[in-house]
Amino acid sequence: xxxxxxxxxxxxxxxGQEVTLRCKPISGHNSLFWYRQTMMRGLELLIYFNNNVPIxxxxxxxxxxxxxxxxxxxxxxxxxxxxxxxxxxxxxASRDRRDxxxxxxxxxxxxxx
Amino acid sequence: GESVxxxxxxxxxxxxxxxxxxxxxxxxxxxxxxWYKQESGKGPQFIIDIRxxxxxxxxxxxxxxxxxxVKHLSLQIxxxxxxxxxxxxxADRNSGSARQLTFGSGTQLxxxx
Numbered sequence: 001x002x003x004x005x006x007x008x009x010x011x012x013x014x015x016g017q018e019v020t021l022r023c024k025p026i027s028g029h030n031s032l033f034w035y036r037q038t039m040m041r042g043l044e045l046l047i048y049f050n051n052n053v054p055i056x057x058x059x060x061x062x063x064x065x066x067x068x069x070x071x072x073x074x075x076x077x078x079x080x081x082x083x084x085x086x087x088x089x090x091x092x093a094s095r096d097r098r099d100x101x102x103x104x105x106x107x108x109x110x111x112x113x
Numbered sequence: 114g115e116s117v118x119x120x121x122x123x124x125x126x127x128x129x130x131x132x133x134x135x136x137x138x139x140x141x142x143x144x145x146x147x148w149y150k151q152e153s154g155k156g157p158q159f160i161i162d163i164r165x166x167x168x169x170x171x172x173x174x175x176x177x178x179x180x181x182x183v184k185h186l187s188l189q190i191x192x193x194x195x196x197x198x199x200x201x202x203x204a205d206r207n208s209g210s211a212r213q214l215t216f217g218s219g220t221q222l223x224x225x226x
Binding site for chain 1: 217
């Protein structure tokens, strides 16, 4: 089991640029979650998908953020345009059923200058 | 100006001693609780979970205790080892919420040689 795979591990970009973060969930898991972690706010849920369908995106901070899940094995989180306050570690997680724990990837550390 | 971040509670224990990490939750409707361990540069890693119909669950070197009366959760680690040094998060799930898990701010555990 390769676990949840995220890319890139680190991303440094300039304000105003588009950023795309990628996630491959564990095979067979039907729910996928995007979280953001900062020192100020801890771990925050941004959006989650069930069977590739977005269920709750109320945690997405602004219209600059968008997420897609075109198939069961791939999801993207896009920020356009990026701002310095978006700097954080972004985690993707997946699970196979509602009563099972989330399995997290190792995150993408985003720095927007 | 200086940014104000989350003030993580810290716990320092001697190698070989037992550790107890505490967590309070606020929602009496929460029905599922999880402990995660996060090492530097990695994503949160599942340790143990417990459902609200239980008050104790044991794993390998870890025990979770749930006191629903006072809405308190604790993680006990037996014979703490240097590899246990990490930030530990509790999370709970509101049975009626679509937002899934709510994470606490974490406790930094440091194991002293």
